[in-house]
Amino acid sequence: MNRFLTLLHKEITELMRNGKLIWLPIVLMIIGISQPLTSYYMPQILDMAGNLPEGASITIPTPTGEEVLSGAMSQYGTIGTLLFALATMNVIAQERQNGSITLVMVRPVNEWQYLGSKTVAQLALLLLSLILSYCLTWYYTNLLFTPVDWQVMLSSLVMYCFWVIFVVCVTIFVGTIIRQSSAIAGVSLLFLALISLLTSLLPKFMEWSPGNIRGEATKLLVEQQWTESAWTVIGSTATLSLLLFIAGVMVMKKYKRY
């Protein structure tokens, strides 16, 4: 346990040193806040963009707070997922490239502690940024649109956190197999995209799929109740993430050379 804490400490220093601790929360907050703001200023933006024929009138219904929050969700789903994968792709690849992984592993550290410290540090940073960003977005939504109940907000946030956990576990697992960081991001994003595609193509067979998380979170926002299917999706995502983590440790144990 003590060694794990030491490794975790090292990971957090690393996060500070490469600036991830600054840019990730800020970028997520910018993405989050811009959603309610652009929805609010949509008429002015259309006005500025011009090119409308004289006398044309467009009436845009004002979205409810829940709709704006689910819009922010879909932003996290696209740009956010890309950022999460980009932010985590380097964690193992970088240490393998500059050889410091060998220095760590010759000490009495086992693979569980090593991979665990990496996963926990990344998850802490990503989840913290997501929570910050989502709370700010919620605040703006309450200010500019209809207020959203905080319990609804919180449960959709918790739901969405599982997607982040899944993304991190996939990226770290791919990171134990592949050496090159750009390839890691590419393969994991491809895998996530494939899951989302399969989920939308075969909705009957993929009810458990992690790709459903965003849909479930949106449903939670709109219908305001926690359904049975939400539990299935959360359960399967948590299990899959755990399996991916264990698989990553197994792959690392097989290394002949780091």
Place this chain on the structure above:
Amino acid sequence: MEVLNDINWALVAPLLILQAILTISALVSCIKQKETNGPKWMWILLILFVNLFGAILYFVIGRKNS
């Protein structure tokens, strides 16, 4: 530009501040860095003129890990 007066700047200000923090921290980090992937002046231009994504790209691929 009367549209500019319609905008409630108290609402937009946090967005601009966040943007400024991001740009400045990326710039400082870039200038302090001994070597970057690719020419340094290119990264400075990217950070300054490509909104949001310039700084992200710099942090993700621009830094050379020593």
